[in-house]
Amino acid sequence: MPISTLFSLLLLAFSLIPPPVTAEIKTLQVKNDNRPMILFEKFGFTSKGSAAVTISSVSVTSGLNQPDPSRIGFFLLSEGSLNQVLMELEFNHIPCVVDSRFISLLFTFQDLAPPPHSSINKSYPVGYPGEYFLLFANCNPGSRVTMDVRMELYNSDDGKHRDYLSAGESLLPSLYFVFSMIYLCFFGFWIVECKKNKLSLHRIHVLMGVLLVVKAFNLICASEEKHYIKVTGTPHGWDVLFYTFQFFRAVLLFTVIILIGTGWSFLKPFLQEKEKKLLMIVIPLQVLANVASAVIGENGPFIKSWVTWNQVFLLVDLICCCAILFPIVWSIRSLRETSKTDGKAARNLAKLTLFKQFYVLVIGYLYFTRIIVFSLTTISSYKFEWVSNAAEEVASLVFYMMMFYMFRPTDRNDYFLVNEDEEKEAERYLQAHEFEL
Incomplete structure (x- = not known):
């Protein structure tokens, strides 16, 4: 060549x-x-x-x-x-x-x-x-x-202190720290909501709370890592903590999406065989993706296999993103069929609508964080590299807030709202419409 x-x-x-x-x-x-x-x-x-x-x-x-x-x-x-x-x-x-x-x-x-x-x-x-x-x-x-x-x-713009972060990344320590505080406040609010609605609390709500804590600590570690690189040129061990929390955050996020998508803890206290297999596929893939990410970060582009590891990371991430959509699709189809036969049309219609909204939310989140953020990274000036990171964190925060709002612990949610008028109206609606993805 x-x-x-x-x-x-x-x-x-x-x-x-x-x-x-x-x-x-x-x-x-x-x-x-x-x-x-x-x-x-x-x-x-x-x-x-x-x-x-x-x-x-x-x-x-x-x-x-x-x-x-x-x-x-x-x-x-x-x-x-x-x-x-x-x-x-x-x-x-x-x-x-x-x-x-x-x-x-x-x-x-x-x-x-x-x-x-x-x-x-x-x-x-x-x-x-x-x-x-x-x-x-x-x-x-x-x-x-x-x-x-x-x-x-x-x-060294002042001639005295060295800044080892690239010109477009100098703001990242502050950016990550601000978002970590937002997630800690979010977690505090989530605890208050769970205590106020103890009777409607499910195991999935506890797992969602753990996800918030891990996300907050992941951002704190990212902030400290970037800060030490900025000041000293090396992460002083914070990179190990960063990759650890990044791994748990990624695994927990995909697990929570899958469990919500299957209706676990909300609709049923168990997982079907195909859902268990999906979790057994996604979690090892997340392990592989995080190993690839760590190799890329630790070694940089000088290693011979750098491009290969990048391709592995992108491929695995794409597979995981596609895989987490399956349980939502399964739930939508199951609810659509059940709505016609179990005599609880209003309740199932509400659930079906909620899962469709969740499906659109997950698709939007994946599209923005994988496509839009990537586009921002490639087209932004080197001075504004932080913009793509900020956009990704804003998109993630919006996704978390909407997901947690949709599936919050409350006795007045779309799973249990059933009255006689709604039931009759839902039956007429189901007879006139066929729900498709």
């Missing part, structure tokens, strides 16, 4: 599938790697940003000709210059990408101290604000590179 094609595919994948970043001071190890291009990071710099790269324990081996060290090196590439560099490579205007006048070259291996030292420490001030790719190029076909890499990417 030509290097220009490989180069463009690599950057396209990174642009379309942005990985979660866990730290902006990273120490990585490259072992016996023969890739002509390695993408290490993507970062939004202000006018006072800097990139520092240190490499040590460097060795280059080749079974053919002696590698040319001037054709191996690190460089920064802005998104605005991407097309020009691709054009140069496509039309063979330059023999190697490190020769391009559109890149900011940090150093080549020609600058390395002689063995056994084989190391270099280079800092580059970024004078022009923008979003940049930090890349490594090896234009010696057949050669393999081994090295330890330490990189620091940061902004």
